[in-house]
Amino acid sequence: MTSDPSKPHFSILATSFAGGPRPRNAALILSGLWLLIFCTSLFTPPLLDDADATHAQAARAMLATGDYVTLHVDGIRYLEKAPLPYWITALSLRLFGFNTFAAHLPLALAVALLVLLGHRWANQAFGARTAFYTSIATLTSFGIFLFTRILIPEVLLSLFLCTALFAFLKSLEPSPLNENNRVPHVPTLGRGLEPAQTSPETERPSIAWYAGPHFYPYVMWSVLALAVLTKGLVALLFFFATTIAYLTLTATWSDWCRLKPFTGLLIFFAIAAPWHILAALSNPATADHQGFLWFYFWNEHVLRFLGRRFPHDYNKLPGYAFWLQHLVWLFPWSLFLPLGITALNRRYRHQVETLTGYIQVSATAKTFLIVCIALGVGAILEVARAFRLDSFTAGALIVLIFCIFWIVTRRQRADLPQSPFHRIDPQQRSILLLSLFAAIVLLFFSLSTNQEYYTFPAYLPILLLIAATITRAEQTYSTNPEARRWITFAHASLTALGTIAALALCFGLWTSRHLPYNPDIGTLLAHRNVGGYTLATSHLYDLTGSAFAALRLPAVLAALALLLGPLLAWHLRMQRRHLAATTTISFTAAAFLFSANLALARFAPLLSSADMAQTIQHLEHTGKITPDTQIFLYGDQALGSSIPFYLGHPVELVEGRSTSLLFGSTFPDAPHLFLSNADLTAQWGQGPRKILFVPAELQSKLPHLSGAFLLQQTSGKQLLTDRPLTP
Structure with missing residues (x-):
């Protein structure tokens, strides 16, 4: 299809109607989005308190102790996590030093690999345009951005599980290469998500990906073992629940031998079993406490699912919040979900009409x-x-x-096969497998205790299906009123939401125009304690006019992106320039996420205590305190976990024997790091110098300390010492 020379166009997106952008242009766009969103955030903000710095501590402790079997946090056994993410982070720390960049680099690389996997899967199942849309949606979804700001294993789990599912699907297919070494025609989906025509510019898959059906089963078992080493047995639950349902619905149990179960299981156990065995031997049960096997398998898997985990420090989101939040985590692409729902409704109506006649x-x-x-x-x-x-x-x-x-x-x-999926083409197989996996993950965590990011593995499958429905709707835009109506709804919603958000940002900028800039935004917040600060966006509800003055630059950038981007995308859609319109949505989201990272950096004094660790290091380097100074954290170590990471050694905890370190502290060889208020009062002012970190929320519980001197106060957090500084 040739473009109209009288109309301006984006040359970088020039392509045929049915295909995606040229491979070089696609690579340029995707690389630019990854660099803008994920690489610029590698250096700032610093590691955040709680899970971010706690997990980085565990990785740093591996290098310090040489123990790569048992995780340690602040010198205490940390047995609740699988080791692979910490091995990878430890390798990054060894190569690039003990800093923020090295701790977060594995997450950025994992996102890049997830994008490549989504691109490859979508390209082989649906074509080049769907592959491109899957990639830009993965890079610009709010949830993927937000939950890779923290050092958690969900992105790695998603990468390994989706790779295992892709390899599973390829294992059940014959080699797609014919005798002339050409990629054959992809069957059409009929009533599914793709049109009948095949793009002449569909990317030709690499021959390296077609090593033969005997290659994929071993990839499947290998990455499945890596998934177990990333998140535990829940990876097996998700994978086997999905594949068993798939084999049942498609009536392909006779193909089970293609999965190489016997040799594959040997590979799986060779990869996954050694660490579990060594961890059980290194952390045995005794008469006084349970060992690794009870805590890791029973407590962290079964009791966590039932909400009876020890210690009980996990929540369960309300049902409406659990389901509706995914509209935010998949935004802006969740606006196109009605396209997929209508496609599913068409399939169901087709089944009803067919069976009614029987x-x-x-x-x-x-x-x-x-x-x-x-x-x-x-x-x-x-x-x-x-x-x-x-x-x-x-x-x-x-x-x-x-x-x-x-x-x-x-x-x-009707004397028909019970399953309507007993004879489907390759595109429908991908749709079925991805849908089953996403549904199982979402349903599981709707039953279990959960955190906002637990459903991360379902994001890529959902985004891939959304990308396929967008492609289908674009290619039938002129002939399908239903597709045109829902695409218009998506653009109208995005424009309305963008305009409202931009106006709110402009109002905040106007009301704070005369207020001075204060870099310590934590002192200006309302502290409403929305959601107990366990939600990812809790502190946004604390914003005040004075606090907004510290966010002027990110607010201006976000307002411009949200006001202009949706309007431009809608304008391009009305001109039938679909590829440019959808790509503009990704550019809008990228600009907003870049602004969000700038705002997150402004929240760093509140969310991280890295500046206090730098203060302690500076005092030691200048000789104002001696190396034997004792560092205390008041309360749970998670409240100031960035301090021991940046200092590089354990700290003592006052009234902090709780949550993640509680079980590890029961081992006989656990260091004596836990003090009471009475112990702190007795030691204060005696022996070596004491420096105490006190979180803002625990200052009312701090006992009276005579002769306490304030070293630093940031966002309500205090750094105290028991004697004046040495000149």
Whole structure:
């Protein structure tokens, strides 16, 4: 299809209608987005207190102690996590030093690999345009950006599990190369997500990815073992629940031998088993306490799922919040979810219409069906009550099970195969596998205790499916009123939300125009304690006019992006320049996320205590304090975990024997780092100099310390010492 020479166009996006951008242009755009969003944030802000610096401590302790089997935090056994993310982080710290860049580099690289995987999968299943859209959506989704600001293993788990699923799917397919070493025609999806035509500019997959069907099973078992070493047995649950459901629905159990289960399991255990065995031997159970096997397998897997983990320090989000938050984590691409829902509805209507023509249901059968539905609803409600399931999730389960029951029973009475997926093409196989995996992950964590980022592994499958529906809608834009209506809805919603957010930012800029800039934004917040500060966006609710004055630059950039980007994207869509329109949405999101990282850096004094660690190091380097100075943290180590990471040695904890270090402190060889208020009062002013870090929220619980001198105060956090500084 040739473009109209009378209309201006973005040359970097010049392409045929059905294809994506040229490979060189696509690589340039994707590299630019990755550098802008993920590489610029490697240096700032510093490691944050709580999970970010705690996990970095565990990696640094590996290098300090030489113990790569048992994790340690502040010198205490830290047995609740699998080791692979810490091995990778330790390698980065060894290569690049003990700094913020080295700690966060593995996350940025993992995102890049996740993008490459999504691009490859989408390209082989749907074509070059869907591959490009999957990549830009992965790079610019809010949730992927937000949950890679913290050193948590979810992005690695997503990478390994999705790679295992891709290898599983390829293992069940014959080699796609024909005798002339050419990529064959990709079958059409009919009523699915892709049009009948195939782009002449669809990227030709690399021959290296087609090493033969015998190669993929070993990749599958290998990366599955890495997933277990990343997050534990939940990786096996997600993978096998998905693959078993897939083999059942597609009636392909006869192909199980293609997965090389016997030799594959040998590879799996050769990779995954050694660490578990060594960890059990290094941390055995004794008469006084449980060992590694109980704590890691039973406590961290079973009891965590049931909400009875020891210690009980995890929450369960309300049902409505759990489901609705994914509209934020997948934003702005979640605005196109109605396209996928309409495609799913078309498939269901097609099944209903097909089966209605086959059979007539008698009155007796209808009565029996009603009784079965009533019993099923009652059983689901009992399960919902047992797992404290919210009404929304329970209702969705009831509707889903009813639809499945209706189709299966009707197909059986019509003398058809029970599963409608028994004969599907490669595109539909990818859709089915990705949908099953995402649904299982979301459903599992709707039942379990959860954190906001636990469903991260479902993001790439959902984004890939959204990208496929966008491609389908764009290619039928002129002939499909339904697709045109929902694309218009997405652009109208994005424009409205962007305009509202931009106006709110402009109002904040105007009201704070005469207020002075204060780099310590933590002293200016309202401290409303929304969500107990366990939500990723809790501190945004604390913003005041004075605090907003510290966010002028990111606010201006975000306002411009949100005001102009959606309007430009909608304008390009109206001109039928679909590739440019969708790419403009990604540029808008990228500009906003870049601004968000600038804002996060302004919150650094509140969220991190790295500046206090620098103060201690500076005092030691200038000789104002001696190397034997004792460093104390008041409360749980997570409240100031960036201090021991940047100092490079354990610190003593006052009234801090809790949460993640509680179980490890029960081992006989645990160092005596835990003090009480009475111990602190008795030691204060005696022996070597004492420096005490006190979080803002615990200052009211601090006992009276005579002769305390304030060294530094930032965002309400205090650094105290028991004697004046040496000149």
